[in-house]
Structures are given as structure tokens and as C-alpha cells.
Amino acid sequence: xxxxxxxxxxxxxxxxxxxxxxxxxxxxxxxxxxxxxxxxxxxxxxxxxxxxxxxxxxxxxxxxxxxxxxxxxxxxxxxxxxxxxxxxxxxxxxxxxxxxxxxxxxxxxxxxxxxxxxxxxxxxxxxxxxxxxxxxxxxxxxxxxxxxxxxxxxxxxxxxxxxxxxxxxxxxxxxxxxxxxxxxxxxxxxxxxxxxxxxxxxxxxxxxxxxxxxxxxxxxxxxxxxxxxxxxxxxxxxxxxxxxxxxxxxxxxxxxxxxxxxxxxxxxxxxxxxxxxxxxxxxxxxxxxxxxxxxxxxxxxxxxxxxxxxxxxxxxxxxxxxxxxxxxxxxxxxxxxxxxxxxxxxxxxxxxxxxxxxxxxxxxxxxxxxxxxxxxxxxxxxxxxxxxxxxxxxxxxxxxxxxxxxxxxxxxxxxxxxxxxxxxxxxxxxxxxxxxxxxxxxxxxxxxxxxxxxxxxxxxxxxxxxxxxxxxxxxxxxxxxxxxxxxxxxxxxxxxxxxxxxxxxxxxxxxxxxxxxxxxxxxxxxxxxxxxxxxxxxxxxxxxxxxxxx
Numbered sequence: 001x002x003x004x005x006x007x008x009x010x011x012x013x014x015x016x017x018x019x020x021x022x023x024x025x026x027x028x029x030x031x032x033x034x035x036x037x038x039x040x041x042x043x044x045x046x047x048x049x050x051x052x053x054x055x056x057x058x059x060x061x062x063x064x065x066x067x068x069x070x071x072x073x074x075x076x077x078x079x080x081x082x083x084x085x086x087x088x089x090x091x092x093x094x095x096x097x098x099x100x101x102x103x104x105x106x107x108x109x110x111x112x113x114x115x116x117x118x119x120x121x122x123x124x125x126x127x128x129x130x131x132x133x134x135x136x137x138x139x140x141x142x143x144x145x146x147x148x149x150x151x152x153x154x155x156x157x158x159x160x161x162x163x164x165x166x167x168x169x170x171x172x173x174x175x176x177x178x179x180x181x182x183x184x185x186x187x188x189x190x191x192x193x194x195x196x197x198x199x200x201x202x203x204x205x206x207x208x209x210x211x212x213x214x215x216x217x218x219x220x221x222x223x224x225x226x227x228x229x230x231x232x233x234x235x236x237x238x239x240x241x242x243x244x245x246x247x248x249x250x251x252x253x254x255x256x257x258x259x260x261x262x263x264x265x266x267x268x269x270x271x272x273x274x275x276x277x278x279x280x281x282x283x284x285x286x287x288x289x290x291x292x293x294x295x296x297x298x299x300x301x302x303x304x305x306x307x308x309x310x311x312x313x314x315x316x317x318x319x320x321x322x323x324x325x326x327x328x329x330x331x332x333x334x335x336x337x338x339x340x341x342x343x344x345x346x347x348x349x350x351x352x353x354x355x356x357x358x359x360x361x362x363x364x365x366x367x368x369x370x371x372x373x374x375x376x377x378x379x380x381x382x383x384x385x386x387x388x389x390x391x392x393x394x395x396x397x398x399x400x401x402x403x404x405x406x407x408x409x410x411x412x413x414x415x416x417x418x419x420x421x422x423x424x425x426x427x428x429x430x431x432x433x434x435x436x437x438x439x440x441x442x443x444x445x446x447x448x449x450x451x452x453x454x455x456x457x458x459x460x461x462x463x464x465x466x467x468x469x470x471x472x473x474x475x476x477x478x479x480x481x482x483x484x485x486x487x488x489x490x491x492x493x494x495x496x497x498x499x500x501x502x503x504x505x506x507x508x509x510x511x512x513x514x515x516x517x518x519x520x521x522x523x524x525x526x527x528x529x530x531x532x533x534x535x536x537x538x539x540x541x542x543x544x545x546x547x548x549x550x
Contacts, residue, residue: 013037013044015119015197016107018520018541020047021513023128023155024479029171030054030494031186032117033481033511035520036126036155041547046199047126049155049166051118051187054483059492060086060104061509061522061538068100069531096517096543097474103519103539115540117187120166121199124159127224128479132232133170134252152250152258153189154235156223162205163223163237163248165258166191173496206248206258213260214317215324220244220263227274229297234261234314236299236327238271245271245301247314247327262325264312268332270305272344273430277311277377277394277414278351281358282369286409289364294411298330300347300394302381307341309333309381311416333416335383335390343384346430349394350378350462352445370398370409378462379416380447382428389431389449389460392418422460422467427453434482437508437526441499443484446525450477450512457512457523459534469534471523474543476516484508484525512536517543 013019020040026033033054039047067082080090083101091101106115134150150170157164167190169181181188191200202208207219223246225238235248235258242265249261277298286293296313303309310333315326335341354375361368376393383390399411429452435443436459447460450473457477459469488495488503497504508525522538 010043010045013039013046013048013121014107015048015050015121016116018513018518019044020515020518021520022126022478022515024481024511024513024520025129025131026054026481026483026511027131027171027186028133029173029180030058030483030485031171031181032168033057033483034129034131034153035513036122036129038126039124040515042124043547046121047124047157049120049122049126049129049153049164049189050116051168051189052115053117053187055491055493056113056115057522057540058483058487058494058507058509061524062487062492062507064088064101064537065524065526065529065532068537069529093543096545097514097519097521097539098472099521099536099539101538103542105542106540107542117184118189119197120189120191120193121197122155122164123157123162123205125157127156127158128226129153129155130226130228130235132228132235132250133172135231136172136174152232154226154228154248154258156226156237157205158222158224160205160208161219161221161223162207163219163226163235164191164200164205166204173494203257207246207260212257214249215260215262217260217263219260220246225271225273225301227276227299229276229299229314230279234297234316236274236276236312236314238274238301240270240272240304243267243269243271245312245327247325249317249325261317262327264327264329267301267310267329268303268306268308270303271301272304273302273346275300275347275349275379277349278355280354280369280373280396280412281361282366282373282398282409283412285363285366285369293409295413298414300349300379300416302344302347304343304345307335309335309344309347309416309418311414330413331415333418335418337390337418337421338383338386338388340385344381344390345384345428346382346432346449348380348431348433348447350380350433350445350447366409373398373412380431380433380449380460382431382449383421384427387424387426387428387451388421389424389428389447389458390418391420391422391462392416420465424449424458424467425451425454425456427451428458430478430480432480432482434480434510434525435484435508437506437528439527441506441528443506443508448480448510450480452476452478452515471534471536473512473521473536474514474517474519476514477512478515479513481511482508483511514543517545519543
């Protein structure tokens with residue numbers, strides 16, 4: 001279908017509603033929810049990317065959560081009264097979308113209630129999106145750029161084909177030196193369009209012009225999966241039909257644009273989704289101390305038509321040269337934990353345990369950092385035939401030189417192993433790692449996998465090694481994003497407060513983009529809320545069945 005798209009024909013796409021949403025990601029500071037709409041049935045002359053006001057959505061969702069739970073709302077409160085308390089009626093179509101209330105019609109909201117704060121038109125068939133952030137400056141260092149130049153959003157668009165990019169604002173809570181955005185500036189969505197709702201021009205579509213990249217080729221067809229490497233300087237994209245992968249060099253230098261830097265060809269059949277492997281902090285600290293260590297960023301790649309997973313690596317080019325970057329296949333891991341290893345989809349890694357260990361080490365405590373690097377990083381893969389959640393781990397190996405007692409580590413690399421599998425319902429597609437709020441009020445890790453065809457989302461507890469909850473969604477759950485943190489005011493703004501202090505309240509919400517009926521669902525992940533925990537409590541946008549089913 002990619003060859004059928006012509007951007008000059010057809011009606012402009014709706015920018016105040018959703019239309020076959022295919023990708024979604026929340027900003028790290030909890031201000032913005034970015035959504036990519038795909039124009040899957042070509043009813044319009046493009047898809048859209050939207051910047052949603054996550055704080056306003058959070059305020060409505062948590063208000064509804066409180067109204068639906070008797071402890072907060074009082075005994076005997078009806079569902080209808082709870083919905084009316086937040087300005088919604090009762091659900092008139094529970095077979096189309098789950099939840100207690102009627103949809104929140106975001107197209108009818110304006111002023112202080114407006115949800116879609118910025119939008120832009122892109123090509124058809126967006127498949128996903130990814131955020132890249134400039135590395136945080138060292139403590140006490142002078143910031144080198146304003147917040148507007150500290151983050152970018154990348155969207156693979158199959159209809160061009162291209163990777164369309166946006167300069168966006170930085171709202172990280174842990175980045176005081178990055179000049180965290182404030183107010184309306186947080187909703188920057190700059191792709192060169194002259195106004196909100198305008199079309200992104202060609203110079204923000206990476207790979208369309210072979211003369212602009214390090215590699216003098218166009219981007220391969222069918223860009224699909226995407227992942228951002230360490231420091232946000234490399235973006236790797238999978239291409240399903242030509243069995244290839246490409247890498248985009250994303251320089252943070254003032255005036256520099258992202259460029260297509262290299263193409264890896266002749267991969268196995270059906271490369272699909274990607275996950276970046278976090279760089280061990282030991283590698284970062286040794287390089288800052290000018291102690292040479294050989295290490296290339298790694299990405300895990302899944303396949304729909306091959307019974308394997310690949311680790312591919314990116315070797316940065318010489319900054320003084322225009323030569324192409326090197327993207328190469330490092331290690332192949334056969335999938336043998338199942339009778340058939342064919343058809344792997346989404347993949348996610350969870351470096352939280354390793355990173356918590358590294359946070360307790362000093363910058364030059366290399367022995368401590370080396371012990372942390374030895375902690376495996378869990379990896380989770382949504383797999384079909386049979387439908388399963390594959391559970392594995394990424395293992396970092398350090399190479400030492402015994403003759404160099406100081407800075408004896410000379411190289412590091414990763415390997416991947418699959419250890420187990422948990423059965424799921426029909427045809428899981430995406431998988432993400434997030435947190436729930438436990439009955440103790442603390443955050444607990446969970447792995448969430450959505451099954452597109454069966455309309456279910458599964459919650460896997462990696463400590464208990466089992467599925468602990470099955471969440472009923474609407475039709476075609478496609479993408480997941482999390483909004484988890486602490487609020488400390490009635491306005492429900494995410495705060496960097498101390499748990500247990502006055503007004504500091506934990507919360508966790510999961511957003512699910514429903515591709516088939518074009519809306520977002522909000523799931524309550526607070527296990528303390530007996531009435532709503534693990535259920536969809538809010539429908540965002542008016543669900544619209546596909547045209548052929550109406």
C-alpha cells in the first residue's frame with residue numbers, strides 16, 4: 001500500500017481526533033503524550049502526529065478513579081453519578097469500548113480544557129515513534145543549549161518512505177541544568193510546518209533525498225520498528241520488505257540535522273521491532289577518563305518470518321569524515337524455547353536493576369561499576385505461533401587485560417539468551433515494561449503485552465514469573481504508553497516529591513492506542529483501588545469503527 005499514497009490528493013486529516021493510531025509515547029516529565037496516527041485506509045492526504053496535554057488527561061482520569069472507588073467517593077455512589085461528576089455520561093456502547101463512562105470527546109474541548117495542544121501532518125502509514133534526548137550535563141556544567149534543542153521525536157512513515165523528525169521540548173524532572181520547559185512551550189512540535197496542523201516539509205523527512213545523508217541512498221522501503229541508542233545520537237530502524245535495517249546519525253550540534261548514516265542489508269526474513277540495549281555506566285565513565293575501551297551500542301531485533309533474534313551494533317563514523325556509518329549483525333540467537341520460533345513482534349528490555357546498582361557507585365569506582373555491569377538485563381518478546389511472552393536476558397561481558405591493573409577493562413560486548421516463555425492469548429503484538437502501584441503504595445515492575453486480535457492486555461510479574469492480570473481492552477490494541485509518578489497538588493501535575501510527604505501521592509496510568517476504532521483507553525494501574533485497578537476507566541476520543549464495517 002505504500003506506493004499508493006499521494007500527499008497532494010484527498011482531504012486533510014483530522015487533527016483534533018485520532019485516526020488509526022499506531023504509535024504513542026509519553027514524555028519523561030509527564031507533560032506530553034505524543035500520538036502518531038496512520039491514515040491506514042487512505043481516507044485523507046496524510047497521517048498526523050499530535051502533542052496531547054498529559055496533565056489535563058491525568059486530572060480527568062484520576063478524578064474519575066476517585067469517583068469510582070467507594071473509599072474516596074463514599075459508600076453507595078453509582079457509576080452514573082461517578083461519570084457525571086467528571087462531566088461524562090454512562091457508557092452507551094460497552095460492546096465497542098470497555099469502561100464505565102461515555103467517551104471524552106476531545107474535539108469538543110477548548111480553552112483550559114483543550115487536550116490536543118499541537119499537531120502536524122505527515123505521510124500515511126506511520127508505524128511507531130521514538131523519543132531521543134540529549135545526554136544530561138555533568139553536575140555544575142554550563143548547559144550548552146536551550147530546552148527546545150534537547151529532545152527530538154522520530155516517526156517511521158511507510159508511505160514516503162521516510163523517518164520524519166520533530167524538535168520538541170525537554171520536560172525531564174531530573175534535568176535541572178537542561179532548562180526544563182514551562183507552560184505552552186512544552187508542546188513544541190517543530191517539523192518545519194508554519195502552523196499547528198501544517199504539513200511537515202521534505203527537509204524533515206529523513207531518507208527521501210539521497211544527497212542529504214552520509215550514505216548516498218534513499219531510505220529502504222517499509223520502515224517499521226525504531227529504537228534510539230545511548231546519548232540519543234543513533235536511531236536504528238527496521239525495514240520489513242527489503243530485510244534490512246538503517247541507522248540515522250542524530251547530532252546535537254547546533255544547526256545539525258539528523259542524517260541517514262548507514263544501511264545493513266541481507267538480514268533474515270521479516271525484521272520487525274527493535275529495542276536499544278543501555279550502555280553500561282562503566283563504559284561511559286572509562287571513556288570520560290580517557291581510558292580506551294572498545295564498545296559499540298547494541299540493539300535487539302525481532303523477526304516475523306525467522307525463528308531468531310539478532311543483536312546488531314552501530315559503530316560511529318569518524319566525525320571528520322563523510323564516510324557511511326557501520327551497522328552490522330553481531331550475534332544471532334535461535335529461538336528454541338518453543339516448538340516453533342517463527343513470528344516475534346514487540347520487544348522490551350528492563351535495565352532498572354542494573355541502573356539502580358550503578359546509581360550507588362561513584363564515578364571512578366570502576367570495581368563497583370564492573371559488578372553492576374555483570375547484572376543481566378531482562379528482555380521480553382511478544383511471540384506468535386504459539387502465542388507467548390518470551391523471557392530472556394541480555395548479558396554484558398567485560399574483556400580484561402591483566403597487565404593493566406589501572407583501567408584494565410579494554411572491551412565489552414553483549415549476548416542474548418532466551419530462558420523461558422509464558423503463554424498468552426491469540427497474537428500478541430507489542431510489549432512494554434512499566435510500573436503498577438502496589439497495595440503497599442510502592443511501585444512494582446510489570447511487563448505488559450497487548451494482543452491485537454483478541455482485545456486483551458496481559459500483565460506479567462517478573463518476580464512471580466507468571467501472568468497476574470488480564471485486562472480487557474477494545475478492538476485492536478496497538479501501542480502502550482505509561483504515565484507513572486507522584487502528584488502533589490489538586491491540579492494533578494507530576495511532582496518530584498518525596499514519597500510519604502504531605503500531598504505526595506503515587507499514581508500509575510497506562511494508555512492504550514486502539515487502532516481499529518481510533519481512540520485511546522486509560523487503564524488504572526493502582527492496586528489500592530479495588531473498584532478500578534486493572535480496568536479501563538476512561539475512553540479518550542470518540543471511537544469510530546472502520547469505514548468498511550459501518
